[in-house]
Amino acid sequence: MKIIDAQFLTSATSLKDSISPDVAEVAFLGRSNVGKSSLLNSLTKKKALAKASSTPGKTKLINFFDVKFKKDDEHIFKARFVDLPGFGYAKVAKSLKEDWEQHLTDFLHKRESLRIFVHLIDSRHPDLEIDKNVDEFLKYIKKGDQIIINAFTKIDKLNQSELSKLRAKNPDGIFITNLKQKGIDNLTEKIATYLFGV
Numbered sequence: 167m168k169i170i171d172a173q174f175l176t177s178a179t180s181l182k183d184s185i186s187p188d189v190a191e192v193a194f195l196g197r198s199n200v201g202k203s204s205l206l207n208s209l210t211k212k213k214a215l216a217k218a219s220s221t222p223g224k225t226k227l228i229n230f231f232d233v234k235f236k237k238d239d240e241h242i243f244k245a246r247f248v249d250l251p252g253f254g255y256a257k258v259a260k261s262l263k264e265d266w267e268q269h270l271t272d273f274l275h276k277r278e279s280l281r282i283f284v285h286l287i288d289s290r291h292p293d294l295e296i297d298k299n300v301d302e303f304l305k306y307i308k309k310g311d312q313i314i315i316n317a318f319t320k321i322d323k324l325n326q327s328e329l330s331k332l333r334a335k336n337p338d339g340i341f342i343t344n345l346k347q348k349g350i351d352n353l354t355e356k357i358a359t360y361l362f363g364v
C-alpha cells in the first residue's frame with residue numbers, strides 16, 4: 167500500500183469549527199517538537215505539506231489533510247490525516263495553554279471520525295510523565311473501533327543497543343526517523359491495514 171497523494175484541506179481551532187467528519191481520520195499527537203508535522207511530510211513524501219520547525223509550538227491549529235492510498239490493483243482508498251498542536255508547550259501564556267489543551271482533548275475525545283491515534287514519543291525520552299498521561303488519557307477515551315499506535319520518533323539519535331532495548335520494551339511500537347526516512351513504510355502499512363483491511 168502506498169500513499170499517492172496528499173493535500174492540505176483546512177484548519178480549525180476546535181472541534182466545533184472542524185469540517186464535517188465524513189472520512190476516516192488519523193490523528194498525530196504528542197509533545198511539542200516530537201516530529202508530528204515532519205512525520206506527516208515523511209508519510210506523504212511531500213517535504214512542505216505540514217509546517218515543521220525546530221522552534222517548539224509551530225503547529226497552532228488542527229490541520230486536516232486529504233490522503234489517497236493505492237494498492238497495486240489500482241484501487242484507491244481515502245483517509246484524512248490530522249496534524250495537531252503539541253502537548254506541553256511551556257512558552258505560551260498559561261491561560262492560552264489551558265485553552266489549547268482543552269480544545270485538543272475535546273477534539274480527541276469527541277471527534278467521531280477518528281479511527282487511529284498515532285501517539286508520537288521521543289525515543290530518547292520514552293518515560294516522560296506527560297506521555298504517560300497522554301497514554302492514559304487515550305486509553306480512557308478510546309472507543310470500540312479506535313486504536314492507538316505508539317510511534318517512537320528520532321531513532322537516528324539512538325545507538326543500536328539503545329534502539330534494541332526500546333524495541334524489546336515496546337514490542338507493538340513503530341520506530342521511525344524522519345531524518346533518515348526509516349520505519350515510515352511500516353507505519354503506512356499499519357495505518358492502511360487497519361483502516362481499509364487490506
Ligand SMILES: Nc1nc2c(ncn2[C@@H]2O[C@H](COP(=O)(O)OP(=O)(O)OP(=O)(O)O)[C@@H](O)[C@H]2O)c(=O)[nH]1
Binds near residue numbers: 222346
Ligand atoms: N533528528 C531528528 N530530528 C527530527 C526528526 N523529526 C523531526 N525532527 C526535527 O524536530 C523538530 C520538530 O519537528 P516538527 O515536525 O515541527 O515537530 P512537531 O511535533 O510538529 O512540533 P509542534 O508543531 O511544535 O508541536 C524539527 O527541527 C525537525 O527537523 C527525526 O526523525 N530526527
Ligand SMILES: [Mg+2]
Binds near residue numbers: 203217225
Ligand atoms: Mg507540528
